[in-house]
Every structure is written in C-alpha cells, then in structure tokens.
Amino acid sequence: MGLNGYLIVAALLFGLGVYGVLTRRNAIAVLIGIELMLNAANLNFLAFWRFLAPSAMEAQVFVLIGITVAAAEAAVGLAVILNVYRDIGSIEVEQASELRG
Amino acid sequence: MNGVGVQAAFISLAVLTLVSAAASVRVRNIVHAGFWLLPCFVGIAGLFALLEAHFFFVVQLLIYVGAILVLILFALMLTRDVMNPAIPQTNRAGFIAGVFCALGGLFAAWTVTRQAWPGASAVPAPPAEQTRALGADLIGLYAVPFEVASLLLLAALIGAIVLAKSESPARASADGEPRAEGGEERPEGAEEPRTMVGAGR
Numbered sequence: 001m002g003l004n005g006y007l008i009v010a011a012l013l014f015g016l017g018v019y020g021v022l023t024r025r026n027a028i029a030v031l032i033g034i035e036l037m038l039n040a041a042n043l044n045f046l047a048f049w050r051f052l053a054p055s056a057m058e059a060q061v062f063v064l065i066g067i068t069v070a071a072a073e074a075a076v077g078l079a080v081i082l083n084v085y086r087d088i089g090s091i092e093v094e095q096a097s098e099l100r101g
Numbered sequence: 102m103n104g105v106g107v108q109a110a111f112i113s114l115a116v117l118t119l120v121s122a123a124a125s126v127r128v129r130n131i132v133h134a135g136f137w138l139l140p141c142f143v144g145i146a147g148l149f150a151l152l153e154a155h156f157f158f159v160v161q162l163l164i165y166v167g168a169i170l171v172l173i174l175f176a177l178m179l180t181r182d183v184m185n186p187a188i189p190q191t192n193r194a195g196f197i198a199g200v201f202c203a204l205g206g207l208f209a210a211w212t213v214t215r216q217a218w219p220g221a222s223a224v225p226a227p228p229a230e231q232t233r234a235l236g237a238d239l240i241g242l243y244a245v246p247f248e249v250a251s252l253l254l255l256a257a258l259i260g261a262i263v264l265a266k267s268e269s270p271a272r273a274s275a276d277g278e279p280r281a282e283g284g285e286e287r288p289e290g291a292e293e294p295r296t297m298v299g300a301g302r
Contacts, residue, residue: 028176
C-alpha cells in the first residue's frame with residue numbers, strides 16, 4: 001500500500017468527521033466529528049512525510065503542533081459545553097440559540 | 102517494509118479505523134459513540150506505526166486514547182441524562198449531509214488516485230534517530246512555533262479550567278435568592294456539600 005491508500009483512508013475519515021459535525025445534535029458528538037477530521041489531517045501529513053520527504057522534519061513538527069491544538073480545542077470545547085449544559089440544561093446544538101440575531 | 106503482511110496490516114487497520122469512525126458518528130447512544138472512538142484512535146495509531154512514524158504512534162496512544170478520549174467520556178457522563186438514546190441523534194439535515202459527505206469523501210479519494218505523486222524517495226531513518234532529529238528541530242529551527250504551541254496549550258487549559266469552574270452569572274443570580282431564604286426545599290441538593298465544606302473550613 002503506497003501513499004494513495006493512506007490518502008484515501010484519510011479522505012474517507014475526513015468525510016465521516018464532516019458528517020458527524022453536520023448531523024449530530026449533541027454538542028459532544030460534534031466535537032467527536034472534529035476530532036476525526038483532525039486525525040485525518042494528521043494522517044495525511046504523516047503519509048506525505050513518509051512517502052515524499054522522509055528526511056525532512058517539517059511534517060512531524062506540523063503534526064505535533066496539530067495534536068497540541070487538538071488537545072487545546074477539546075479542553076476548551078468541553079468546558080464550553082459543560083457551561084452551556086449548566087446554563088440551559090441541554091447540550092443540543094439547536095437549543096443553544098441565545099446568540100441568534 | 103514491503104510485503105503481504107504490511108498490506109494485510111494496512112487493510113485491517115484502515116477497515117478498523119473507518120468502521121469505528123462511522124459507528125461513532127452514527128450510533129444512536131452517545132456514550133457508545135464515545136467508546137467507538139477508542140478503536141478508531143487505536144487504528145490511526147497503528148497506521149502511524151505502519152508509516153514508520155514511531156514517535157507519533159506513541160503520542161497518538163498517549164494523547165488521543167489516554168487524554169482526549171477520557172476527556173470526551175467524562176463530558177459525556179457529566180451531561181448524559183439530557184440526551185435520551187430513544188430520541189434521534191441526528192438533525193433534519195441528516196440525509197442530505199450524508200449524501201454530501203459521501204460524495205465529498207469519495208471525490209477526494211478519487212482525486213487522490215488520479216494524481217501522479219513524485220516517486221517515493223528514501224526510507225525514513227530508524228526511530229531513535231528520527232525522534233532525535235525531531236527533538237533537535239523542536240528546540241532549534243522550530244523553537245518559536247513549538248513555544249507558541251505550548252503557550253497556546255497552557256492558555257487553553259487555564260481557560261478551560263476557568264470556564265468549567267465558574268458558575269455563570271445568570272444562574273448564580275437566579276439561584277442566589279432562594280438559597281439565602283432556606284435550603285430545605287431547594288430542589289437541587291447537589292450544591293449543598295460544597296458549601297458545607299466551605300463553611301467547615
């Protein structure tokens with residue numbers, strides 16, 4: 001399996017993540033979709049690194065920073081969701097519409 | 102690293118990852134969706150190992166499986182009761198979004214197969230040297246992005262603690278009055294032990 005196999009897996013994983021973000025009503029499930037998309041991006045980075053430029057370290061640095069940002073995003077996102085839950089007693093994304101104009 | 106074994110490993114890991122990802126965006130019980138992330142992340146870690154990115158195999162297991170997944174499961178268990186598994190977990194856009202995402206993912210995969218990538222070059226360095234080079238780059242050439250990332254993580258984690266700890270002003274003012282009048286008939290008793298501890302000190 002060469003580069004194409006990994007890229008196809010990453011593309012399908014990203015599609016699944018977008019599907020989760022678009023269709024889920026639970027905010028935590030939306031976050032799960034975002035995590036899937038971030039993982040697909042990391043998989044792409046490492047696949048390109050492995051097959052096109054295995055001696056360069058840029059891809060690995062990028063993936064490391066991407067994982068850091070994903071961890072930060074998960075922590076802040078879940079804190080916001082807990083706060084929303086405390087405020088309106090629900091984490092359905094459609095009910096958190098106070099800011100709607 | 103070429104052979105039937107690698108191919109079989111790749112295919113099984115890819116199937117594991119995609120099937121569990123599909124389950125975690127699709128299953129109705131939201132706690133099951135959280136747990137379906139586990140095989141998905143483990144499959145991705147296996148793919149990283151197949152890519153000979155050994156450091157990221159470990160990092161994926163530690164951070165995604167060890168930290169982010171546990172965080173998600175905690176949040177699910179803290180908020181679970183409002184999301185009854187009996188009600189549908191997808192919104193009205195479900196079908197259209199499914200078609201859109203399937204087409205998008207398949208189109209991206211198709212585009213990938215049509216692309217002629219430049220030929221694969223050398224084999225990656227062995228794991229020890231690879232990780233050493235990454236570490237040297239992180240404190241050398243890429244020190245600034247690395248420090249910015251760590252600062253971002255620190256700020257985000259402190260912000261998350263503050264956000265999760267602080268009672269929202271609206272609710273604090275709404276609850277403040279009945280609490281002052283008398284605690285006996287107050288419906289939510291969850292706050293009681295905390296004030297007791299505070300008074301005891």
